[in-house]
Amino acid sequence: MLYKKRLMTPGPTEVPPTVLAEAAKPIMHHRTPQFRKILTEVVAGLKRVFKTENDILIYPAAGTGAMEAAVVNLCSPGDHILVASCGNFGNRWTDIAKAYGVQSEHYEVAWGTPVDPQEIQKRLAADPAIKAVFTTLSETSTGIESDIKTIAGIVAKTPAVLVVDAISGLGAIPMKTDEWKADVVVAGSQKGLMIPPGLAIVSISAKAWELANVSKCPKYYFSWAKAQKAMKAEALADTPYTPSISLILQLAEALRLIEAEGLEAIWDRHARLAQATREAMKALGLKLYAPQQASNAVTAIYVPENVDVSKLFKTVRDVYGITLATGQGVAKGKIFRIGHLGYADDFDVIATVAAVERALLEQNYVLQIGQGVAAAEKVLFGR
Ligand SMILES: Cc1ncc(COP(=O)(O)O)c(C=O)c1O
Structure with missing residues (x-):
């Protein structure tokens, strides 16, 4: 049978036929007005999906690449951060922080239950040195949706920035980046955005840039500053290194489908x-x-x-x-x-x-x- x-x-996740077809198109060179126009449109479309006016950067990487980029661009070794985790992917924030000598206070709830925004508030009050709070919109390992709106409201009242892993949530469940005041939001291509794996996307607020400008964690490929320079140097967007050309074409089509629905x-x-x-x-x-x-x-x-x-x-x-x-x-x-x-x-x-x-x-x-x-x-x- x-x-x-x-x-x-x-x-x-599955990829719509018209998005699949984009991958079959001949490779165009990325340092051309034709490609850069598409990239510019993709960034504008992503801003509508992220519901943000903040800067958007796109890396050829798994979603975890954007998570690591957030840690290395926001933090310095020895910095205090708070991780609010309700599962496997929340725990990944602490693993990445440890790899760079960042001091992570790990608040983890029993799997199958959500993190408590009040507990985040308590921990932020207890340690004013906390520079950033890292959490997860949709915890894929347990099937939980965090109350990012409330968490963001709490963090916004402190000097700390809020970093949200929206890798499996973006484009599927509400994520109102600017309205809620989420400073850094990371996403991956292979979930709600309906394209194959391979793109990691991040949005960065002005408050997050202040931290990024003084961060001392080592970085090269994932430097936000380098990617931002290429993105903003001219009217049309650009990338410092070779982008995933076909995936960007696919994302352009997926964003057209998202706009249409x-x-x-x-x-x-x-x-x-x-x-x-x-x-x-x-x-x-x-x-x-x-x-x-x-x-x-x-x-x-x-x-x-x-x-x-x-x-x-x-x-x-x-x-x-x-x-x-x-x-x-x-x-x-x-x-x-x-x-x-x-x-x-x-x-x-x-x-x-x-x-x-x-x-x-x-x-x-x-x-x-x-x-x-x-x-x-x-x-x-x-x-
Ligand atoms: C919530 C969440 N965070 C992070 C990741 C990691 O993404 P990737 O496997 O693309 O690095 C996933 C992937 O399943 C996820 O669902």
Whole structure:
């Protein structure tokens, strides 16, 4: 039996056909007005998605590159920072800081629960030397959405800057950079932006530049100042090193699709798909890993007793063609995750729920076939 391949992971995500087609175009040289015009338009489009007037820089790198760039451009060895983490990717901030001799106060909550903005406020008050707070918009490892609006409101009242990892959240769930006063926001290409992996993007506020201008961590490729100089030297944007030309063309097309659908409509679509996924899993008698502040980008679900998660994952992928994600870190073996972000629609969710039902039945889990699909349809179709 042939089943279509579906990527229901929280990154990389599926790429729309017109975006895929851009990669097949001949390589144009990057030091040309033609390419630089496209890059300039891409930066303007990204500003609309980030909801910011702040500077935007684009690196050919994994998302972690933009995270490392944020640490090395904002900090000096010995600086105090606060990391507010609710999972694997939050913890990465502390790992990067340690690699550069930056003193990270690590505030980590139990996985499956969100960070508490009041705790961030308390810790900032207790250590006025903290120069930056690092946190995560959508914690992909647990399926949590942090309350960035409240956190940003707290940090904005202090001299510290707020750095948000929006790698899996941007373009899927609300991130209002300027309205909320998030100083540095990092994103990756392979999630809500609907293009292949390979671009790391960062937005930088004036407050963050003040810190960057005195930062002493070693840096070369990831120097914001170098990238900014090329970006701003002339009317058309430029990069200090060879950009990922094809990925920039793909991003230009993805941004056209985002504009056409509308950012708010995209957030609404993600909310519907997430709600349908959560209701379907609950209807199957499964328990959500993060019932509070659940992210609309990814849903994490406890593996029920007597179900072998690696077998479930392999059946859904190798028999039914749908790739899901398993658990990471302390959640390994306990959960599986369904990504419903980027180029995803009602029928991707319905197919995924149907495949999960089949894989559960194959392990003798008791359910009525269609029970999860019906719950998903109730959300998606309204009856
Ligand atoms: C929230 C979050 N942060 C950071 C990363 C790391 O991104 P990359 O693998 O592109 O370095 C990911 C990727 O899954 C993520 O979801």
